[in-house]
Amino acid sequence: MTFTSPTPLAEALKLLNEKRLVPTALSSADLRELAAEVRRAALFSARMTQIRPLQALLEGLTDMLEGKGNVADAKLLLTQVYTALGYDAEAGGFPQDKSGTVEPATRGTLRDLASQRRMELTITTNYRMLANEAFVKRTTEDEQRRYQFPCYELVRIEPRITPRGFIRRKGGDLDIAPGEDWPSRFVAAGGELYEKGTRMIAPKGSDVWVQLGAGAGGYRDTLGNPFAPFAFGSGYGLRELPRGECLLIGVITEDDVIAKMPVTLQGALKAQAKKIDPKILEEFDDLEDDGEWLRLAKAKQDKVEAARKLRNRVETMAVLMNGGTRGGALLGWLTRRKHGWTPLQMQETRKGMKAMREVITSKEDRLGAMNLPGVGLVDFRWSIGPRGVRRIYEDHKIARRIPLILARGKVTQGKARVFVDYKGHRVVLAKDLFGKPSNHWVLTGYRDKEKSHPMNSVKIPIQQSLRSRSLHVLREPEGAGGREQITTLRARCKLLAQLLHS
Amino acid sequence: MSLSFQIDVSGDDQVIKMLARLRTQLTDKTELHKSIGTYAEILTRQHLTTLAGTRHATANRLGATPSGHLARAAESVTSKGTDDAAIITITSPGISRAFGDVTINAKSGKWLTIPANAEAYNRRARSFNDLRVAFFGKGRMALVKAEQSSLSDRKESGGRSEVYYWLKKSVTQKQDRTLLPPDSDYATAAVQGIKAYLRMLRTALAANT
Numbered sequence: 245m246t247f248t249s250p251t252p253l254a255e256a257l258k259l260l261n262e263k264r265l266v267p268t269a270l271s272s273a274d275l276r277e278l279a280a281e282v283r284r285a286a287l288f289s290a291r292m293t294q295i296r297p298l299q300a301l302l303e304g305l306t307d308m309l310e311g312k313g314n315v316a317d318a319k320l321l322l323t324q325v326y327t328a329l330g331y332d333a334e335a336g337g338f339p340q341d342k343s344g345t346v347e348p349a350t351r352g353t354l355r356d357l358a359s360q361r362r363m364e365l366t367i368t369t370n371y372r373m374l375a376n377e378a379f380v381k382r383t384t385e386d387e388q389r390r391y392q393f394p395c396y397e398l399v400r401i402e403p404r405i406t407p408r409g410f411i412r413r414k415g416g417d418l419d420i421a422p423g424e425d426w427p428s429r430f431v432a433a434g435g436e437l438y439e440k441g442t443r444m445i446a447p448k449g450s451d452v453w454v455q456l457g458a459g460a461g462g463y464r465d466t467l468g469n470p471f472a473p474f475a476f477g478s479g480y481g482l483r484e485l486p487r488g489e490c491l492l493i494g495v496i497t498e499d500d501v502i503a504k505m506p507v508t509l510q511g512a513l514k515a516q517a518k519k520i521d522p523k524i525l526e527e528f529d530d531l532e533d534d535g536e537w538l539r540l541a542k543a544k545q546d547k548v549e550a551a552r553k554l555r556n557r558v559e560t561m562a563v564l565m566n567g568g569t570r571g572g573a574l575l576g577w578l579t580r581r582k583h584g585w586t587p588l589q590m591q592e593t594r595k596g597m598k599a600m601r602e603v604i605t606s607k608e609d610r611l612g613a614m615n616l617p618g619v620g621l622v623d624f625r626w627s628i629g630p631r632g633v634r635r636i637y638e639d640h641k642i643a644r645r646i647p648l649i650l651a652r653g654k655v656t657q658g659k660a661r662v663f664v665d666y667k668g669h670r671v672v673l674a675k676d677l678f679g680k681p682s683n684h685w686v687l688t689g690y691r692d693k694e695k696s697h698p699m700n701s702v703k704i705p706i707q708q709s710l711r712s713r714s715l716h717v718l719r720e721p722e723g724a725g726g727r728e729q730i731t732t733l734r735a736r737c738k739l740l741a742q743l744l745h746s
Numbered sequence: 747m748s749l750s751f752q753i754d755v756s757g758d759d760q761v762i763k764m765l766a767r768l769r770t771q772l773t774d775k776t777e778l779h780k781s782i783g784t785y786a787e788i789l790t791r792q793h794l795t796t797l798a799g800t801r802h803a804t805a806n807r808l809g810a811t812p813s814g815h816l817a818r819a820a821e822s823v824t825s826k827g828t829d830d831a832a833i834i835t836i837t838s839p840g841i842s843r844a845f846g847d848v849t850i851n852a853k854s855g856k857w858l859t860i861p862a863n864a865e866a867y868n869r870r871a872r873s874f875n876d877l878r879v880a881f882f883g884k885g886r887m888a889l890v891k892a893e894q895s896s897l898s899d900r901k902e903s904g905g906r907s908e909v910y911y912w913l914k915k916s917v918t919q920k921q922d923r924t925l926l927p928p929d930s931d932y933a934t935a936a937v938q939g940i941k942a943y944l945r946m947l948r949t950a951l952a953a954n955t
Contacts, residue, residue, distance in 0.1 A: 253822050253837040308818075311837040315813060320870040327875075360869070368814065375821045382824070388777065389784060392942050401795045402817035472821075481795075481821060484788055486942075505949055512777075513950035520771050524764055525948050532945075537938055541931045542792060548924065549800050590809035591864045595908070 253309045255378035260305055263287040265298040269345050272476075273464070280458070280468035284377075289366050291346045292357060294338050300325045301366065308371055315371075319363045326358040333358065365477060372473050376481065380471040383484060384448050387509040393484035394502045395495050396453070398430060398444040398472075402479035414654075423461075426480055432461025438493050445485060445495045447502050488532030589651045592616065596647025599624055603633050604643060612684060614650055619662055621684040622650065622673060631688040640690055646671055668692065765940050780827030781946075782939035786834050787825035789935040793927045794820035794836075810867035815840065832936070844925040851916040859889065859911035866910040877910055887913040 266286040268275070275283065275290055287298055304318025330339045333356035337346040349355035354362050383389050400407075409425025410418045422428075427437055430444040433455035438445050446452040457474050459466035465475045472481040487503070490496050496503045505513075517525070592614050599613035609625040616622060624646075627634045637643035653666030662673040662685055672689035675682050769775055798816035805812040819838035826833050842848055852858045859871040871877060877889040889911040927935075 253824065253835075255824075309837065311839065314815065314839055316868050316870050316873075319868075320873050323873045364868075368818070371818065372821060375818070379821065379824075388780065388946070391946065392781070392784065393788075399795070401798060401820055402814050403799045403812075479817075481817075483791070483795075505946070505953065509946075510950045510953050513947050514953075516772065516774075516777065517947040517951050519773065520768065520947070524767060524771075525944060525951070527764065533938055533942055537934050538789065538792060541789060541927065541934070542796065544931075545793060545796050545927070549796065552924075553800075588809075588864065594809065 253311075253375060253378065255382060256374040257306065257309045259374050259377055260287075260302070260309060263302075265295055265302065267293050267295050267298060269293050269341075276464070276468070283468055287370070289357070291337065291349075291355070293341050293345060294329060296329060297322055297325050297357070301370065304367060305370055305374065308367075309374065315364060315367050318367045319360070322363050322367075323358065331358055369467070369473060369476065372481075373467065373469060373471070376471040376473070377469070380448075380482070387506050390448055390502065391505055391509060392487055393448075394487055394500075395445050395447050395485045395490045396482040397485050398426060398456075398474075398480055399483045400479055401481040404479045408475070408478070429456060429461060429463060429474075432463075433458075434460070436495075438495065443493075445490070445493065447490075447496055447500070449502070486533040486535050486538075489535035491532070492534045588617070593647050593651040596622075596624075596650060597644065600633070600644055600647055604637055607634075614647060616650060616655070616664075616685075619655055619657070619673070619685060623682070623684045623686045625686055628686065628688065633687060636687075636690045640692070642669075642690060642692075645669075646687065646690065764944075765936075768940075775829050776827050778827070778940070778943050779829070779832040780825075781943040782936045783825035783827050783832035783834060785935040785939035785942070786832060786932055787823050789927050789931060790834055790836065791820050791823045793931075794823065794925075797925065804861075805867060808861065808864045808867050810861075810864035813868040832939070840919075841925060843919050843922045845923075846921050848919045848921075849916060850919070852914070857887070857913040857915065858917055860914055860917065862888065862909040862912055871911050874910065879913070880909075889913065 262285070264286050266288040268288050269291060272290040275288070287302060289298070289301070292298060300321040301318070304313065304321045307313030307317060308315070331337060332339075333349040333351050336343065336348045337357070352359045352361070354365065356362055383393065406412045406418065409421055409428070411421045413419055427441065427444060430452070431437065433452050435444060435446050435452040435456070437443065453470040457466055457469045457471070463475065467473065467475060472478070474480065485495075491498065491503065498504070596614040599610040602608075603610050603624045603626055607626045609623065611623045612621040613624040614622045625632045633643055636646065649666040649669050649671050650664050653664035653669075653671065656663045656665070660674060660676050664671045664673070670691045671687065672691070673685035674688045675685055768778065772778060794816055798814070798820060801816060802812040815838065819836055819841055822837040824835045850858060861867045861869070871889055876892045878892045880888050880890040882888060888909040890909055
């Protein structure tokens with residue numbers, strides 16, 4: 245391979261430059277009522293009533309299409325404009341708008357234009373629409389390409405924690421949401437499923453793609469385009485299929501217009517063929533391209549990726565066997581994979597576990613050890629009268645799991661108490677202890693609801709803790725450096741088994 | 747930045763030798779190279795799409811939501827043929843690591859900001875309005891929340907300060923050739939492109955027009 249000078253995504257840039265900036269107070273639902281062609285000719289975002297943010301969006305997208313910037317840069321441009329304009333979602337948006345133009349929105353939600361979620365959705369959706377519109381135009385208008393690759397397949401190109409067609413239950417498991425998945429939508433759009441219902445394929449230019457984008461079947465989250473992304477937040481895209489594979493599967497037949505070589509293309513190719521020694525045309529292998537070479541390449545790549553992951557796991561296991569300190573990070577990885585933790589939960593759990601270790605080791609308080617959404621900052625104090633981490637640690641030996649319970653538990657908030665319940669465990673936070681009010685919530689108590697023991701009053705032997713489902717990270721006896729290590733053979737074996745089978 | 751590279755087709759394969767003969771006979775090799783480029787483009791897209799589903803090392807390490815930059819790279823792949831070569835273009839920062847080590851130096855008087863937690867991932871440091879520089883041991887510097895930037899503030903909060911960005915003057919990213927398909931796969935794609943072109947020529951000659 246030789247490296248040459250970089251070139252931008254030219255066709256997509258051209259499409260972007262042709263769009264008009266359209267500030268609007270309309271919601272997504274209202275904008276859906278506009279004709280798709282009208283929406284495609286404009287650059288807008290629901291409830292974005294000022295033109296300067298649209299100009300910033302245009303600049304950010306231009307940089308991305310030219311390869312000079314990324315989503316983070318585009319978000320920065322938008323953030324700077326929102327700050328300069330004094331945007332406040334909860335106050336009704338831009339102060340420059342007339343009162344009541346846009347309804348107030350909760351900060352941090354999708355309706356808050358300045359939230360990270362909203363900005364990422366706006367930028368990535370617009371980028372993908374431009375890149376894919378250019379892709380479909382390029383691969384459909386070129387006669388040679390349309391002849392060589394007559395069909396598209398709808399495939400996943402980006403993973404999702406909760407894919408469309410599923411909902412996530414409180415425990416973290418996935419439940420099927422019937423009818424919301426892409427195969428159902430594809431069929432509702434008039435498409436056919438191939439290879440035992442596993443593949444969504446249709447010819448280029450087929451009405452299926454138009455109907456899929458239009459939301460045929462009553463879907464209200466589509467974007468109205470005959471190209472990806474077909475719906476908000478979709479992780480699906482289009483892939484071209486070679487002619488031989490399309491004929492083999494039966495998506496098209498030799499009699500189909502799209503399978504026949506256009507006359508203009510025939511003429512051009514004949515002119516070229518006449519210049520070539522006929523022996524060359526007779527000598528090569530006559531097999532049709534059924535995509536087998538692509539499947540082989542993917543199978544090889546999957547093996548390489550699997551080997552890379554296994555190498556990483558083996559290295560981690562080696563560290564673990566030698567009593568390494570990656571146990572905490574590995575626990576987090578395993579837990580997240582299994583139970584679908586959010587990144588914020590993982591972050592807070594890591595912070596909390598580290599703080600708890602420090603409190604137990606140093607016997608000193610850690611203020612602001614965790615920050616729970618909807619609750620606020622939580623302090624871990626070693627001892628507050630008869631309560632605190634000391635009592636939980638000495639009586640229940642479960643202090644180290646408290647951050648996990650706090651991060652994942654269900655919160656019930658009272659006047660001066662917060663109860664966090666998770667899988668039969670209850671943690672209590674308080675703001676006024678022994679007449680001393682506090683700005684933060686303070687960890688005061690723990691109760692194992694299944695055992696129905698009064699709080700902080702019954703000692704649970706260590707052996708019982710080891711029998712619990714999750715792995716315990718046990719502390720080495722004092723004088724051994726106080727480093728966190730997985731020391732029990734049973735715990736190591738369990739972790740290794742999980743690694744091997746995950 | 748974006749990356750463009752040419753497909754070099756060489757070797758002992760019979761079809762490769764045929765390509766050499768073809769090239770001498772075609773006055774305009776654009777369509778042939780376009781066919782090769784198309785197959786290489788599809789291979790590259792598929793490869794990057796697979797990586798987009800599996801490579802989230804930094805996001806996983808920080809407990810953050812993946813940024814999706816590889817999926818966007820996959821959608822940015824284009825190809826074209828010229829009289830001299832088949833050219834693939836990928837418009838995405840970071841892909842040039844596939845061809846060699848990449849050293850990123852901070853501009854004069856500035857620092858590179860390396861995300862250190864989930865909140866900072868996929869965000870520019872300037873999008874925060876409450877970060878300040880903090881100095882740690884061994885000459886390390888970082889951006890932390892304003893109330894934790896001084897040593898006395900950190901002592902009050904129990905010696906903890908959450909680092910949002912580490913500050914560095916330069917960073918070297920090692921080459922990662924696996925970001926793109928191996929050369930052997932590109933050679934296979936090129937062969938497929940040549941065969942497809944020759945098939946079309948035969949079909950055109952056989953057509954009764």
